[in-house]
Amino acid sequence: MRVELDQVSVRIAGTTLVRDLVLTAGPGEVVGLVGPNGSGKSTALRCAYRALRPSTGAVLLDGTELAAMSPRDGARAVAAVTQEQHTELDFTVAEVVALGRYPHQRGGHRLGERERAVCAEAMRRTDVEHLAERGVLSLSGGERQRVLIARALAQESRVLVLDEPTNHLDVRHQVALLALLRDCGLTVLVALHDLNLAAATCDRIAVLRDGRLVGTGAPADVLTPELVEDVFGVRPTVVRHPHTGAPQLLYALPGGDRP
Numbered sequence: 212m213r214v215e216l217d218q219v220s221v222r223i224a225g226t227t228l229v230r231d232l233v234l235t236a237g238p239g240e241v242v243g244l245v246g247p248n249g250s251g252k253s254t255a256l257r258c259a260y261r262a263l264r265p266s267t268g269a270v271l272l273d274g275t276e277l278a279a280m281s282p283r284d285g286a287r288a289v290a291a292v293t294q295e296q297h298t299e300l301d302f303t304v305a306e307v308v309a310l311g312r313y314p315h316q317r318g319g320h321r322l323g324e325r326e327r328a329v330c331a332e333a334m335r336r337t338d339v340e341h342l343a344e345r346g347v348l349s350l351s352g353g354e355r356q357r358v359l360i361a362r363a364l365a366q367e368s369r370v371l372v373l374d375e376p377t378n379h380l381d382v383r384h385q386v387a388l389l390a391l392l393r394d395c396g397l398t399v400l401v402a403l404h405d406l407n408l409a410a411a412t413c414d415r416i417a418v419l420r421d422g423r424l425v426g427t428g429a430p431a432d433v434l435t436p437e438l439v440e441d442v443f444g445v446r447p448t449v450v451r452h453p454h455t456g457a458p459q460l461l462y463a464l465p466g467g468d469r470p
């Protein structure tokens with residue numbers, strides 16, 4: 212499914228948080244949003260999963276305006292893993308993952324065999340099967356994050372929107388999640404702080420500053436020392452990953468590294 216943010220602007224309380232953003236993710240493409248704190252990444256993503264309606268412009272899914280779709284159709288098309296999702300209720304992991312099936316169900320039916328298989332597969336892919344009967348409130352931050360990703364996969368949407376999904380994850384689960392995003396075949400919009408992980412994962416990277424798009428393209432074209440210094444205020448050394456060829460950014464601390 213093709214996702215287009217078409218001239219999206221978001222104004223809240225007289226402040227423009229995102230301005231004239233044009234961004235397209237083609238079917239199966241992984242597009243990363245990067246930028247400094249407060250540059251508008253979460254705000255732009257909120258428009259893509261309909262938590263916010265653009266003040267002007269539109270979000271289009273295969274050419275149909277998301278805002279014109281029913282909530283159920285919207286939820287079938289787009290699943291989100293956000294920073295705000297947390298639950299105060301002590302559901303089990305299996306119950307939380309099953310909530311992903313909600314847009315597909317008609318009034319409180321029990322999950323059928325296929326739906327249970329979808330949930331089990333989502334838990335397998337996120338390595339939370341062994342936690343199925345645990346209460347979510349007893350989980351570590353990283354375990355809970357993986358459960359939310361499992362719930363999004365169980366939703367069987369064609370678009371996945373993730374806001375900083377590697378937060379709380381240890382390095383093994385970061386690598387596993389990003390490999391999953393690359394290989395899942397869904398259209399993915401993902402905000403990432405780690406530019407190296409973004410370079411390893413994304414087909415294209417969009418760079419935001421002060422709510423505006425200041426660069427977009429393949430990681431190697433976008434993540435140049437000049438652009439990173441201009442946008443983030445830190446000049447990296449950019450090398451190529453010896454195995455994959457992806458650009459990797461190295462930073463030296465001011466005053467020199469320890470020997």
Ligand SMILES: Nc1ncnc2c1ncn2[C@@H]1O[C@H](COP(=O)(O)OP(=O)(O)OP(=O)(O)O)[C@@H](O)[C@H]1O
Nearest residue numbers: 223224226228246247248249250251252253254255
């Ligand atoms: N509801 C709101 N009302 C007013 N200002 C807001 C609101 N939501 C976000 N902002 C402001 O809009 C700007 C963009 O926020 P946003 O969360 O989109 O940035 P971000 O790039 O995701 O940042 P971070 O990397 O810190 O997560 C910030 O300055 C933020 O304080």
